[in-house]
Amino acid sequence: AQSVSQHNHHVILSEAASLELGCNYSYGGTVNLFWYVQYPGQHLQLLLKYFSGDPLVKGIKGFEAEFIKSKFSFNLRKPSVQWSDTAEYFCAVITGGGNKLTFGTGTQLKVEL
C-alpha cells in the first residue's frame, strides 16, 4: 500500500527564514500530490496540488512545491515565512488514478517573531 512520509514532525523558525518541509511517498505509478494546511482551530485548507505538467507548483500565500519523480518527493517551500504561517502542514497523495487521499503524519510549524 502507498504511504507518505513527513520526516520533520516539528519545525521552529524565525520570521523571514526560509522553509522547506519534506514529503516522500512510496508508489511507483501515477500520483497526484497535495499539500494541505491546518491553522490553529481551523479546518484543512488546500495549499497547492500537482496533477501533471510543470513539476514546480505554486500555491497560495507564497508557497510552492517541487515534484521530483526520481526521488519520490514533493517538498514544500516558502522563501520567507511569517508568524501567520504557524500551522500544521500535511502532505497527501492520490495514487493510480483513484480518489482516495493518503496523508502524511503532518509537520507542526511554529514561526517565532
Place this chain on the structure above:
Amino acid sequence: GAVVSQHPSRVICKSGTSVKIECRSLDFQATTMFWYRQFPKQSLMLMATSNEGSKATYEQGVEKDKFLINHASLTLSTLTVTSAHPEDSSFYICSASSLADRRETQYFGPGTRLLVL
C-alpha cells in the same frame, strides 16, 4: 467557494448511545464525500468513501455496522456512530469533491469532536 460544513462541531454522549454527524457542501454539489478520523497528534485516516445514492465503501478495519454512512443527496452525507464507546472518542472530519472540479480535489469540513463518556 467550495465550503463544507459539519454539524455538530462538538458532541459529548454517554456510552451506548448513537451520535449522528452531518456533512454538507454549501455551495457546490459533491459527487463523493469522504469521512476521516484523526487521533491526537496523528494524521487523518480515511474511514469510508460515499457516493450519492449508493452504499459507502469502507476502509479495511472500519466496522460498517458501527459507522453508518448515508449519502442521500449531492450536498449531504451523514455519519452515525452507533452504540458509541469511549474508544470512539476522536475528531471526525468529512471532505467532499466537487462535480465541477477535478474529482481528486477534496474540500474539508471543520471537523466534529466526539467525546464518549
